Amino acid sequence: xxGIKLVRSYELSLVRQLYNQLKKLIMQGQLNANExxxxxxxxxxxxxxxxNTVVExxxxxxxxxFIILKQGAPTTVVEQVSIKQQAVxxxxxxxxxxxxxxxxxxxxxxxxxxxxxxIHLWQQMLVKGSQQLTKHQLxxxxxxxxxxxxxxxxxxxxxxxxxxxxxxxxxxxxxxTQALNILADLLNKKVHSFVVEDPCHIGVLNIIKNKQYxxxxxxxxEQGIQPELLTHKAISAVYVTPSHQFPLxxxxxxxxxxxxxxxxxxxxxxxxxxxxxxxxxxQGAVISPLYSMDxxxxxxxxxxxxxxxxxxxxxxxxxxxxxxxxxxxxRQYMDVQNNSFEQAALAEFLQSRRMDKHIQKMSKxxxxxxxxxxxxxxxxxxxxxxxxxxxxxxxxxxxIQGKKFRDDFTQQAASKGIRIATVNDYSLEKAxxxxxxxxxxxxxxxxxxNHHIKLLYDFIKTYKTS
Amino acid sequence: xxGIKLVRSYELSLVRQLYNQLKKLIMQGQLNANExxxxxxxxxxxxxxxxNTVVExxxxxxxxxFIILKQGAPTTVVEQVSIKQQAVxxxxxxxxxxxxxxxxxxxxxxxxxxxxxxIHLWQQMLVKGSQQLTKHQLxxxxxxxxxxxxxxxxxxxxxxxxxxxxxxxxxxxxxxTQALNILADLLNKKVHSFVVEDPCHIGVLNIIKNKQYxxxxxxxxEQGIQPELLTHKAISAVYVTPSHQFPLxxxxxxxxxxxxxxxxxxxxxxxxxxxxxxxxxxQGAVISPLYSMDxxxxxxxxxxxxxxxxxxxxxxxxxxxxxxxxxxxxRQYMDVQNNSFEQAALAEFLQSRRMDKHIQKMSKxxxxxxxxxxxxxxxxxxxxxxxxxxxxxxxxxxxIQGKKFRDDFTQQAASKGIRIATVNDYSLEKAxxxxxxxxxxxxxxxxxxNHHIKLLYDFIKTYKTS
Numbered sequence: 001x002x003g004i005k006l007v008r009s010y011e012l013s014l015v016r017q018l019y020n021q022l023k024k025l026i027m028q029g030q031l032n033a034n035e036x037x038x039x040x041x042x043x044x045x046x047x048x049x050x051x052n053t054v055v056e057x058x059x060x061x062x063x064x065x066f067i068i069l070k071q072g073a074p075t076t077v078v079e080q081v082s083i084k085q086q087a088v089x090x091x092x093x094x095x096x097x098x099x100x101x102x103x104x105x106x107x108x109x110x111x112x113x114x115x116x117x118x119i120h121l122w123q124q125m126l127v128k129g130s131q132q133l134t135k136h137q138l139x140x141x142x143x144x145x146x147x148x149x150x151x152x153x154x155x156x157x158x159x160x161x162x163x164x165x166x167x168x169x170x171x172x173x174x175x176x177t178q179a180l181n182i183l184a185d186l187l188n189k190k191v192h193s194f195v196v197e198d199p200c201h202i203g204v205l206n207i208i209k210n211k212q213y214x215x216x217x218x219x220x221x222e223q224g225i226q227p228e229l230l231t232h233k234a235i236s237a238v239y240v241t242p243s244h245q246f247p248l249x250x251x252x253x254x255x256x257x258x259x260x261x262x263x264x265x266x267x268x269x270x271x272x273x274x275x276x277x278x279x280x281x282x283q284g285a286v287i288s289p290l291y292s293m294d295x296x297x298x299x300x301x302x303x304x305x306x307x308x309x310x311x312x313x314x315x316x317x318x319x320x321x322x323x324x325x326x327x328x329x330x331r332q333y334m335d336v337q338n339n340s341f342e343q344a345a346l347a348e349f350l351q352s353r354r355m356d357k358h359i360q361k362m363s364k365x366x367x368x369x370x371x372x373x374x375x376x377x378x379x380x381x382x383x384x385x386x387x388x389x390x391x392x393x394x395x396x397x398x399x400i401q402g403k404k405f406r407d408d409f410t411q412q413a414a415s416k417g418i419r420i421a422t423v424n425d426y427s428l429e430k431a432x433x434x435x436x437x438x439x440x441x442x443x444x445x446x447x448x449x450n451h452h453i454k455l456l457y458d459f460i461k462t463y464k465t466s
Numbered sequence: 467x468x469g470i471k472l473v474r475s476y477e478l479s480l481v482r483q484l485y486n487q488l489k490k491l492i493m494q495g496q497l498n499a500n501e502x503x504x505x506x507x508x509x510x511x512x513x514x515x516x517x518n519t520v521v522e523x524x525x526x527x528x529x530x531x532f533i534i535l536k537q538g539a540p541t542t543v544v545e546q547v548s549i550k551q552q553a554v555x556x557x558x559x560x561x562x563x564x565x566x567x568x569x570x571x572x573x574x575x576x577x578x579x580x581x582x583x584x585i586h587l588w589q590q591m592l593v594k595g596s597q598q599l600t601k602h603q604l605x606x607x608x609x610x611x612x613x614x615x616x617x618x619x620x621x622x623x624x625x626x627x628x629x630x631x632x633x634x635x636x637x638x639x640x641x642x643t644q645a646l647n648i649l650a651d652l653l654n655k656k657v658h659s660f661v662v663e664d665p666c667h668i669g670v671l672n673i674i675k676n677k678q679y680x681x682x683x684x685x686x687x688e689q690g691i692q693p694e695l696l697t698h699k700a701i702s703a704v705y706v707t708p709s710h711q712f713p714l715x716x717x718x719x720x721x722x723x724x725x726x727x728x729x730x731x732x733x734x735x736x737x738x739x740x741x742x743x744x745x746x747x748x749q750g751a752v753i754s755p756l757y758s759m760d761x762x763x764x765x766x767x768x769x770x771x772x773x774x775x776x777x778x779x780x781x782x783x784x785x786x787x788x789x790x791x792x793x794x795x796x797r798q799y800m801d802v803q804n805n806s807f808e809q810a811a812l813a814e815f816l817q818s819r820r821m822d823k824h825i826q827k828m829s830k831x832x833x834x835x836x837x838x839x840x841x842x843x844x845x846x847x848x849x850x851x852x853x854x855x856x857x858x859x860x861x862x863x864x865x866i867q868g869k870k871f872r873d874d875f876t877q878q879a880a881s882k883g884i885r886i887a888t889v890n891d892y893s894l895e896k897a898x899x900x901x902x903x904x905x906x907x908x909x910x911x912x913x914x915x916n917h918h919i920k921l922l923y924d925f926i927k928t929y930k931t932s
Contacts, residue, residue, distance in 0.1 A: 065719025253531025
């Protein structure tokens with residue numbers, strides 16, 4: 001009857017099947033306005049289902065306003081409820097595609113070796129940490145984050161960097177991207193510029209670009225940002241990586257730190273200090289953050305994406321008091337707060353000092369990989385190769401004598417299956433860095449390093465340099 | 467020597483202690499530019515520490531540019547590195563305060579009973595779900611979310627609402643707040659207005675207000691939004707809650723659904739359908755989403771904050787194909803992606819059908835609480851009380867004969883320890899809803915309902931209505 005077909009083995013209930021098909025007939029105008037529907041008894045018999053099934057389907061159509069149900073009167077279709085249904089288009093876009101590319105040699109920067117992180121260990125932390133959660137903590141909480149985690153982060157910053165910070169000044173984030181996103185809105189002074197290091201992390205730049213806020217670069221040298229170049233009249237904020245400049249690898253010297261802070265006080269702007277990978281330093285102690293010099297002018301960004309794993313989505317920001325109320329407001333209307341199970345797991349990881357052991361272990365491994373890569377580069381490229389930057393982090397900057405890498409280098413390398421970036425790819429003013437390559441090695445085993453450098457050598461040999 | 471004091475029992479290493487104190491002396495100008503520092507041998511002896519401790523501290527100061535270290539020459543302080551240090555202010559702001567208030571009677575809306583959610587169950591899901599994760603999934607993935615979860619959500623929408631949707635059109639979010647935040651930027655056409663229902667969820671309105679995008683209200687009646695009032699020339703998007711209007715509780719009838727979609731096609735705008743709590747319907751089947759009528763004009767928002775718990779921070783959005791590339795771009799620069807352990811846990815929860823059982827169980831409980839509350843209201847207020855809205859969700863709208871609740875009602879109630887909102891609190895045009903109260907009951911046991919309604923009755927009795 002009415003072309004309706006019901007399938008008993010189907011996952012969808014008979015009621016919903018019947019409802020769907022009747023609704024379709026009505027919407028397509030095959031059952032017209034004011035047209036009578038068969039009685040529940042007749043339709044049930046024709047479809048060989050219980051009368052109750054039809055009653056329920058009719059009830060649904062009535063509740064949603066498709067039909068008129070009146071005792072003693074026939075059931076009729078409501079007026080003006082037909083419309084061309086726009087169903088799901090069959091064409092499937094694979095949105096994951098750009099995230100799936102496999103390279104023969106992958107020198108991507110800023111990622112640790114995820115193969116060495118134990119999923120089992122994190123499961124343990126989740127179970128152990130969440131035993132401390134109250135039922136109240138399953139609900140909406142302060143956007144600032146769970147206080148247990150904040151005090152463990154404060155303790156960790158003190159142990160690892162000698163940094164003294166009150167846990168009430170720490171704000172949990174879902175990572176530095178979120179932090180920068182909020183800070184861009186919070187610090188934007190409209191006609192004033194955001195200043196970023198040049199070269200700098202492109203992701204950081206894109207956050208500001210996306211919002212169409214004015215920005216400008218400040219050229220760095222081998223030591224980092226040069227405060228004497230900050231002659232701009234109006235600055236919203238300055239973004240710096242003083243512990244390990246990205247990508248060039250310099251450590252900002254005390255004199256420039258003092259200059260930068262004096263300038264911030266004089267011109268009334270904030271400094272955003274991104275401490276993205278300073279945990280991993282293979283010679284000497286971890287660099288002391290700029291934040292320790294001025295807790296009212298410096299905003300400190302910390303992340304666990306490099307030290308633990310990116311899909312954790314936990315980072316933090318240390319905020320000057322003046323910015324805290326507005327930060328809470330922005331976070332509240334952005335995504336409210338972090339997941340509480342993951343916060344508890346990280347707090348447990350820090351409190352039990354597993355973090356300290358983990359960093360120690362990974363520093364040793366990354367330090368060995370760095371040394372292996374240096375050796376490999378020297379053996380392959382000979383004396384043509386020069387290394388820049390501090391003995392730290394998860395990537396190297398190399399120069400190869402007599403070689404210039406044009407804008408097409410990255411793409412040409414990719415066509416040969418090699419993922420590699422030049423410093424120029426991270427530069428606002430393209431010219432000055434055509435001779436510098438970035439090699440990420442944190443995620444590579446010695447065998448992979450050997451193999452990848454050979455591929456890179458073969459490619460560079462054939463790459464026409466001018 | 468130099469007033470330096472080192473404490474062996476201190477958590478901070480002797481090296482960092484020494485470094486910190488020397489740095490402070492330099493920054494404060496007590497050790498002046500070009501001043502000689504004691505030799506490592508002399509200082510080590512004076513402080514009764516190993517010479518290595520002093521060497522390491524000097525190395526740190528050298529690396530960070532505070533001192534000049536030259537073999538054969540005395541160690542001296544660098545020029546221009548003194549600055550007034552701005553340490554952490556002692557004053558502590560308790561940012562958690564507004565989230566901690568305890569009420570004697572709390573009728574907050576939109577929250578389920580967290581006391582009934584088992585932390586142990588979620589621990590199991592985390593462990594079981596994350597066993598399916600690869601090491602690759604600890605890293606940066608597509609902002610769209612883990613594909614396992616997306617296909618389980620598609621299956622769940624089909625089982626629970628008869629909704630047919632491709633998992634490739636589902637985008638995982640950290641909740642509806644995030645979804646609306648991204649959509650506001652994505653759909654904003656500058657001079658055009660966002661249209662929200664009036665009254666509507668204030669959080670939704672605040673997201674648009676915060677961004678300073680133009681908006682306007684469209685007055686709803688007991689059935690929901692009235693498309694014939696959408697006479698605005700230029701509309702960026704229309705936000706609706708057709709399955710259960712918030713806060714009034716109406717179900718949008720088919721005729722208005724058809725009108726709304728026809729209008730969207732004609733005037734070229736998108737409809738944002740927020741399906742925030744339609745899982746919980748105590749009579750009849752779950753309402754079919756508007757999305758099923760037009761997958762190219764309707765954006766569907768789903769959340770697990772009401773059905774599971776808010777601190778999970780997982781929701782999703784079903785996007786028309788035309789919006790997908792830009793969505794990925796916005797999400798990438800907002801916070802990249804969701805945590806992968808929680809995504810796997812939720813996928814496991816859905817796949818194992820624990821979700822179905824959970825919703826069944828909670829629907830029964832909430833339905834009973836609703837019935838209990840209705841009964842309690844009738845017994846307390848007698849025939850003066852009228853109930854509005856569909857038999858669904860986690861809150862009721864009540865009218866009390868002869869009572870008008872002015873703007874000060876909510877605040878006066880709070881001063882008596884009662885958290886309660888009026889519909890007026892959610893209204894853009896204040897006048898029309900002075901006689902309607904909102905009672906959230908999902909989180910209240912029958913005993914609490916009894917107690918809270920008594921308190922409310924006593925308060926309303928004394929509240930001067932004009």
